[in-house]
Amino acid sequence: LTTPTLPASLTALAQRCDAQLLQLLGPAQSEFASGAANIDTLHEACAYSLSNGDKRVRPMLVYGAALSCGAELDESLDYAAAAIEMLHSYSLVHDDLPAMDNDDWRRGKPTCHVVYGEAVAILAGDALQSRAFELLSTAPDISDALRLQLVQTLAAAAGLRGMAGGQLIDMEATAQNIALAQLQNLHALKTGALIRAAVAMGAICAGASPTQQQALQRFAEAVGLAFQVQDDILDVAGESAALGKTAGKDQATGKSTYVSLLGLDGARAEARRLADTALAQLDQFGESADALRALANYIVTRIR
Numbered sequence: 001l002t003t004p005t006l007p008a009s010l011t012a013l014a015q016r017c018d019a020q021l022l023q024l025l026g027p028a029q030s031e032f033a034s035g036a037a038n039i040d041t042l043h044e045a046c047a048y049s050l051s052n053g054d055k056r057v058r059p060m061l062v063y064g065a066a067l068s069c070g071a072e073l074d075e076s077l078d079y080a081a082a083a084i085e086m087l088h089s090y091s092l093v094h095d096d097l098p099a100m101d102n103d104d105w106r107r108g109k110p111t112c113h114v115v116y117g118e119a120v121a122i123l124a125g126d127a128l129q130s131r132a133f134e135l136l137s138t139a140p141d142i143s144d145a146l147r148l149q150l151v152q153t154l155a156a157a158a159g160l161r162g163m164a165g166g167q168l169i170d171m172e173a174t175a176q177n178i179a180l181a182q183l184q185n186l187h188a189l190k191t192g193a194l195i196r197a198a199v200a201m202g203a204i205c206a207g208a209s210p211t212q213q214q215a216l217q218r219f220a221e222a223v224g225l226a227f228q229v230q231d232d233i234l235d236v237a238g239e240s241a242a243l244g245k246t247a248g249k250d251q252a253t254g255k256s257t258y259v260s261l262l263g264l265d266g267a268r269a270e271a272r273r274l275a276d277t278a279l280a281q282l283d284q285f286g287e288s289a290d291a292l293r294a295l296a297n298y299i300v301t302r303i304r
């Protein structure tokens with residue numbers, strides 16, 4: 001496997017998010033609550049879980065969707081990008097907990113609960129999630145009505161009929177044979193929901209037309225599924241060192257994945273088919289959607 005090269009335009013979007021993420025988390029609390037050292041530990045655990053080693057795919061999708069609609073990159077997008085990355089990072093901190101996937105390696109480092117203990121990791125996830133919504137509710141440069149749409153979009157994607165619901169189905173589908181349609185539903189919820197939200201949030205900030213929003217949603221549906229298909233492929237075909245997380249876990253724990261259902265070649269073909277479906281939705285946008293096109297290709301060729 002060789003590393004796909006990300007166009008500089010995309011790397012710049014990931015760096016834009018990186019540059020602001022810790023600042024948007026806010027300062028450590030000790031200056032407000034003197035002597036409360038353990039509150040600083042919680043801040044540190046949040047910062048630890050946001051830093052380094054991650055791809056920032058969802059922030060890139062926020063920016064890419066807005067660029068497609070001809071928007072300039074502004075602070076509302078920065079807040080939306082940071083919010084979705086915080087929400088996603090929270091989902092990973094909890095996904096790695098012993099009660100869930102029980103993973104001790106993430107983003108090239110020991111997982112949050114390995115470093116800070118389970119209780120702090122649970123609270124760090126909670127705090128990252130809350131901060132995401134706080135950011136959206138105070139996003140600059142957009143109207144109250146659009147801010148409310150951002151909050152609703154992320155809340156729906158994170159909850160019962162989104163990521164959290166998908167995570168439950170994932171747990172229940174472990175060590176069981178499920179049909180492809182059920183797996184698709186599982187993936188569309190646990191991973192697809194946040195990816196669809198990222199694209200929708202970019203479109204909301206950009207003031208996208210209904211036609212643009214619909215095309216972007218179809219793009220996001222395909223790319224969201226493709227993202228988790230590639231994650232399943234990398235669990236089998238990838239290397240822990242490149243992934244920054246332990247490879248081979250899905251088979252070892254009996255997870256239902258695209259590889260377990262379709263085989264490695266079948267999963268690879270499905271990932272490519274989904275990426276092509278995603279690309280076909282962008283025809284109306286012209287060059288402004290080049291960042292999204294590059295992202296769709298990157299998502300199914302990435303090695304981490």
Ligand code: IPE
Nearest residue numbers: 053054055056057107191231
């Ligand atoms: C991993 O997400 C979890 C899934 C939803 C498949 P990413 O592969 O985006 O992880 P990071 O953010 O780059 O670490």
Ligand code: IPE
Nearest residue numbers: 091092095101163190191231
């Ligand atoms: C995680 O899926 C999805 C969410 C965190 C919502 P996985 O369990 O497959 O992700 P990895 O492989 O641990 O990154």
Ligand code: MG
Nearest residue numbers: 095100101170
């Ligand atoms: Mg999981």
Ligand code: MG
Nearest residue numbers: 095096101103
């Ligand atoms: Mg996991």
Ligand code: MG
Nearest residue numbers: 231232235250
């Ligand atoms: Mg996985």
